[in-house]
Amino acid sequence: ELAAEFCCTTKCIRDTIHQYRQTGSNKSRPRSGRPPVLSRYKKRKLFRVTRKIPKIKY
Structure with a gap:
């Protein structure tokens, strides 16, 4: 039940x-x-920007 809810395997x-x-x-x-290479802070910032502007070029 939990595996289906979290979309992962029962082993996970x-x-x-x-x-x-x-x-x-x-x-x-x-x-x-x-x-x-990236700190947790920089990763979160990167994810926020890519969610805000999904078609941004790298």
Whole structure:
């Protein structure tokens, strides 16, 4: 039921609930590798602009 409501697989729902029960949080653990190019703030700003002006060119 939840999987259909959130348009994802039952495994995704099960894993998310399991992670929350294990850690008490729904955040992903930090991973090694290259740091993100855009900060969370800049990503949100980019999404806002593209929603406002969908045909904007990059």
